Amino acid sequence: MEHEVVTLGAQPTRRSMAPGGDAARRRMVESLTEHVLEWVIRLCGISAILFVFGIFFFVLREGVGLLFGDFSLWKFLSSTEWYPTSRSNVRYGVLSLIVGTLSVTTTAMLIAVPFGLGAAIFVSEFCDKRAKEGLKIVIELLAAIPSVVWGFIGISVMNPLIQTVFHVPVGLNVLNGALLLALMSVPIMVSIGEDALKAVPDSFREAAVALGATRWQVIYRVLVPAAKNGLLAAVLLGVGRAVGETMAVLMATGHAVNIPHSVFDPVRTLTATIAAELGEASVGSPHYQVLFLIGILLFSITFAVNLTADLIVKGVRRK
Amino acid sequence: MINATLMLRWSGAALLALGLLGASCKRKTETTEATVSSATAAPTDKKKESIQNIGSDTMVNLAQAWAEEYGKLAPNVSIEVSGGGSGVGIAALINGTANIANASRKLEPEELEKAKKQTGKEPQEFMVGYDGLAIYVSKSNPIEEISLEDLSEIYREGGKFNKWSDLGIKSIPGAKSDDIIRVSRQNNSGTYHYFREVVICKKADYKSGSLDMNGSKDVVELVAKTPGAIGYSGLGYATGDVKIVKVSKKKGEPAVMPAIASVLDKTYPISRPLFMYTPGEPDPQVKAYLSWIMAEPGQKIVEKSGYVPLNKK
Numbered sequence: 088m089e090h091e092v093v094t095l096g097a098q099p100t101r102r103s104m105a106p107g108g109d110a111a112r113r114r115m116v117e118s119l120t121e122h123v124l125e126w127v128i129r130l131c132g133i134s135a136i137l138f139v140f141g142i143f144f145f146v147l148r149e150g151v152g153l154l155f156g157d158f159s160l161w162k163f164l165s166s167t168e169w170y171p172t173s174r175s176n177v178r179y180g181v182l183s184l185i186v187g188t189l190s191v192t193t194t195a196m197l198i199a200v201p202f203g204l205g206a207a208i209f210v211s212e213f214c215d216k217r218a219k220e221g222l223k224i225v226i227e228l229l230a231a232i233p234s235v236v237w238g239f240i241g242i243s244v245m246n247p248l249i250q251t252v253f254h255v256p257v258g259l260n261v262l263n264g265a266l267l268l269a270l271m272s273v274p275i276m277v278s279i280g281e282d283a284l285k286a287v288p289d290s291f292r293e294a295a296v297a298l299g300a301t302r303w304q305v306i307y308r309v310l311v312p313a314a315k316n317g318l319l320a321a322v323l324l325g326v327g328r329a330v331g332e333t334m335a336v337l338m339a340t341g342h343a344v345n346i347p348h349s350v351f352d353p354v355r356t357l358t359a360t361i362a363a364e365l366g367e368a369s370v371g372s373p374h375y376q377v378l379f380l381i382g383i384l385l386f387s388i389t390f391a392v393n394l395t396a397d398l399i400v401k402g403v404r405r406k
Numbered sequence: 407m408i409n410a411t412l413m414l415r416w417s418g419a420a421l422l423a424l425g426l427l428g429a430s431c432k433r434k435t436e437t438t439e440a441t442v443s444s445a446t447a448a449p450t451d452k453k454k455e456s457i458q459n460i461g462s463d464t465m466v467n468l469a470q471a472w473a474e475e476y477g478k479l480a481p482n483v484s485i486e487v488s489g490g491g492s493g494v495g496i497a498a499l500i501n502g503t504a505n506i507a508n509a510s511r512k513l514e515p516e517e518l519e520k521a522k523k524q525t526g527k528e529p530q531e532f533m534v535g536y537d538g539l540a541i542y543v544s545k546s547n548p549i550e551e552i553s554l555e556d557l558s559e560i561y562r563e564g565g566k567f568n569k570w571s572d573l574g575i576k577s578i579p580g581a582k583s584d585d586i587i588r589v590s591r592q593n594n595s596g597t598y599h600y601f602r603e604v605v606i607c608k609k610a611d612y613k614s615g616s617l618d619m620n621g622s623k624d625v626v627e628l629v630a631k632t633p634g635a636i637g638y639s640g641l642g643y644a645t646g647d648v649k650i651v652k653v654s655k656k657k658g659e660p661a662v663m664p665a666i667a668s669v670l671d672k673t674y675p676i677s678r679p680l681f682m683y684t685p686g687e688p689d690p691q692v693k694a695y696l697s698w699i700m701a702e703p704g705q706k707i708v709e710k711s712g713y714v715p716l717n718k719k
Contacts, residue, residue, distance in 0.1 A: 167614070168614065169614070170611050170612075171593060172593040172594070172599075173611045174602075174609065175609040175610065175611065176611065183614070242627075242628075246628075246631055247631055250582070250631075250632070254582045255582055255583075256581060256582045256583045256585055256587055256632065256633070256634045257587055257617070257632060257634075257635075258631070258632070259617060259628070337620070341617045342592070342617060342618045342619065342620075343614075343615050343616055343617045343618065344614045344615060344618075345614060345615040353615075353617055355618070363592045363594075363618070363620060364592065364593065364594060366490055366491070366493075366494045366497070366594065367490075367491060367493030367494050367497055367593075367594030368594075369497055369500065369520070
């Protein structure tokens with residue numbers, strides 16, 4: 088029996104003559120593939136964790152060496168003077184860059200959240216089926232535009248537009264970058280927000296309507312609270328996109344080390360600084376290490392955002 | 407209970423894999439070093455016919471024009487040009503990944519030392535042309551000339567001039583405010599270093615808050631679109647949409663327009679030589695290219711691209 092199973096593979100003509108052996112073989116192969124596949128899928132599952140830790144480890148290894156010298160972490164975080172290549176007085180202060188990132192992201196979210204969630208509600212609740220399909224395709228198209236192209240639009244279209252509309256001297260500023268980031272994060276918000284609203288059972292809607300609620304009341308009192316988690320996830324993914332975006336903000340914010348006093352001031356973000364300067368910094372030099380330290384900072388910011396999101400979602404769920 | 411043991415098992419596996427990842431990281435750096443050293447060996451390898459030419463953004467158009475023309479003369483040689491800034495080119499020279507590094511500034515002594523230590527060879531310098539650093543303002547700006555001292559006050563950290571009225575410019579048509587919008591370059595740019603050294607003074611720094619562009623062309627484009635802006639960039643990037651301001655060495659001295667003649671006779675105060683560096687003695691292929699650049703046909707292209715050719719003497 089055992090022997091036959093082994094030789095069977097080499098002699099397929101005999102297969103029909105040994106049905107019992109064939110079944111056993113198939114069973115063995117099946118359980119084997121089952122096992123292998125299970126492992127592959129497990130590996131896929133934990134690979135995300137591995138990559139995150141791997142990247143964190145690498146960034147940390149490149150940047151952390153600086154912290155043990157006479158480098159002051161406090162000065163790094165609190166000084167606005169960013170002069171990494173000065174000949175006379177090198178200063179690594181990233182406060183303006185942090186404020187730059189925060190100001191662009193906040194402004195972008197102020198624009199994107201109402202638009203994104205509004206569009207999600209419209210697509211999921213008000214559209215007829217054909218308009219819905221059409222809108223979804225267009226919105227996905229919006230998500231597929233490369234960020235360099237957005238940057239291009241920022242420089243060539245928005246720059247003169249902002250100058251003339253708002254009567255400001257520079258068109259490359261917080262508002263320009265924020266508008267681009269808002270346009271880039273709206274598609275994410277719409278598709279995830281729409282999924283969240285779709286997941287609310289129709290019985291909720293029917294019950295609300297039966298109680299005499301208007302359409303607005305159904306959305307405001309029933310659907311949005313019911314889909315809270317998903318909508319929050321949509322917003323936070325948008326925030327993540329905005330914090331991490333590099334190319335468009337590099338081109339559209341003016342790239343000026345500056346604490347902004349209004350949305351019409353040019354700024355520079357953390358990501359843009361890394362992108363613009365890492366190419367030149369010689370490997371292992373303090374400038375290089377500082378840029379990796381900025382990387383750690385960015386990592387911590389996104390980690391904090393995600394963690395808060397998780398905690399909020401869990402808190403909401405418990406209630 | 408089962409969950410807890412499972413989790414323990416998995417976290418153990420994760421840790422193990424993490425260790426492996428760390429080890430592979432280490433191995434990776436070793437292999438990159440190996441490729442780097444083979445790249446430095448490349449110039450001596452006569453079969454390799456591709457020349458890597460990396461560096462200065464000021465020179466990238468010029469380098470491209472040279473590479474194209476030379477490609478017609480010597481079809482067996484392919485020259486790959488990329489920009490990024492003088493700093494990038496010099497970093498590539500030090501790492502040995504460039505056959506020719508373009509730089510719009512001289513190599514710093516420390517960089518020379520580093521290159522010697524890394525590649526074991528003395529980098530060779532070739533002067534291939536000159537560039538006038540033009541001061542650009544928007545077309546509507548009435549300013550005609552500016553002195554180096556005024557430029558320094560505008561750009562230097564702690565400099566006094568922040569408004570156009572400080573320079574005696576009453577109003578600029580189309581400008582929304584009196585502020586001088588300083589357009590500068592990213593800090594690995596050779597132009598940035600040169601401007602700091604010659605205009606701002608070696609020991610000082612730029613004023614914070616300037617718009618730092620990533621390319622010579624971007625400076626000119628932004629100035630063209632921003633009425634209250636001032637910027638510096640290579641003469642080769644001048645377009646019809648901006649105005650070039652005459653520059654004087656000191657207040658009261660005659661101001662000079664950047665041009666081939668004024669750069670060559672050194673009356674224009676902010677002009678600089680353009681360099682190409684090779685790691686060690688260039689191999690015949692690269693040498694032929696460099697001597698073609700420095701000879702008549704190459705220098706014609708320099709002039710055609712808006713730069714200043716070497717003095718024929």
